[in-house]
Amino acid sequence: MLIYLTRRKILKKITNYLMAFLLMPFFSIKKAMARNGDGTNGRMERQMNLPKPRFKGEVSVEHAIKHRRTIRSYLSKPLTLEQLSQIFWAAQGITEDRGYKRSAPSGGALYPMDIYSVVGDDGVKGLKAGIYHYDSQKHSALLITEGDFREDVARTALSQMWMARAPLNLVITAEYSRITSKYGSRGERYAMIEAGHVGQNIFLQVEALGLRAGIVGSFHDSDVARIMKISKSHEPLLILPVGYAE
Ligand SMILES: Cc1cc2nc3c(=O)[nH]c(=O)nc-3n(C[C@H](O)[C@H](O)[C@H](O)COP(=O)(O)O)c2cc1C
Numbered sequence: 521m522l523i524y525l526t527r528r529k530i531l532k533k534i535t536n537y538l539m540a541f542l543l544m545p546f547f548s549i550k551k552a553m554a555r556n557g558d559g560t561n562g563r564m565e566r567q568m569n570l571p572k573p574r575f576k577g578e579v580s581v582e583h584a585i586k587h588r589r590t591i592r593s594y595l596s597k598p599l600t601l602e603q604l605s606q607i608f609w610a611a612q613g614i615t616e617d618r619g620y621k622r623s624a625p626s627g628g629a630l631y632p633m634d635i636y637s638v639v640g641d642d643g644v645k646g647l648k649a650g651i652y653h654y655d656s657q658k659h660s661a662l663l664i665t666e667g668d669f670r671e672d673v674a675r676t677a678l679s680q681m682w683m684a685r686a687p688l689n690l691v692i693t694a695e696y697s698r699i700t701s702k703y704g705s706r707g708e709r710y711a712m713i714e715a716g717h718v719g720q721n722i723f724l725q726v727e728a729l730g731l732r733a734g735i736v737g738s739f740h741d742s743d744v745a746r747i748m749k750i751s752k753s754h755e756p757l758l759i760l761p762v763g764y765a766e
Pocket residue numbers: 588589590591592680735736737738
């Protein structure tokens with residue numbers, strides 16, 4: 521009897537160790553409920569550090585302004601993680617050593633914008649298709665929903681299906697409460713103006729990377745938010761498909 525019990529204990533221990541070993545990778549995945557500002561509605565998240573952005577390029581700002589155009593047809597060639605990282609940074613990256621101010625101006629430095637990327641299958645090398653949220657402070661991306669949602673997003677944009685052929689679609693959202701708390705209803709106007717700055721930063725950065733972008737304002741806001749499973753407080757303002765021009 522004693523031997524039987526000891527054997528059972530040993531077996532139980534081995535099973536526990538095996539289970540712990542098998543489940544280890546899942547524990548390294550960061551699980552977090554929705555926090556202030558990320559608008560992710562409390563689903564499981566997977567956080568990934570992005571490559572450091574570069575502060576020097578080969579294309580002049582004048583050249584980028586001159587050649588920027590809204591592009592509506594793309595190759596199926598994927599982007600690299602470095603390119604996505606650079607684009608996120610240009611859109612809303614931290615640009616001062618104090619770690620606060622961002623790449624685009626913001627009324628009262630209140631930063632009501634968030635950037636998401638709808639990444640398609642094979643849209644970015646080494647990245648699974650999904651909806652990613654950019655964390656400016658950490659320069660990281662959170663995978664908030666897995667899957668290729670480009671066609672669903674394009675359908676909500678009055679079926680502008682050309683958008684779904686770009687490897688990824690960037691979505692700029694505003695959380696008005698972050699700015700209306702100081703400026704009242706005028707804060708909404710400031711947030712919309714800020715979205716324009718962010719959009720132009722994206723346009724110029726992609727141009728400097730040899731990529732192109734489009735810009736889309738015609739879509740059903742609540743459908744985009746629902747498909748992307750982002751918080752209702754994050755209002756989609758602009759969508760920018762990005763990729764290599766055909
Ligand atoms: C706020 C805004 C919304 C836009 N919405 C759309 C859109 O839904 N679909 C589209 O094909 N282009 C859209 N555009 C792109 C314009 O059609 C484009 O900027 C204009 O034709 C000038 O061309 P360019 O950007 O190539 O210089 C939008 C542009 C802005 C600024």
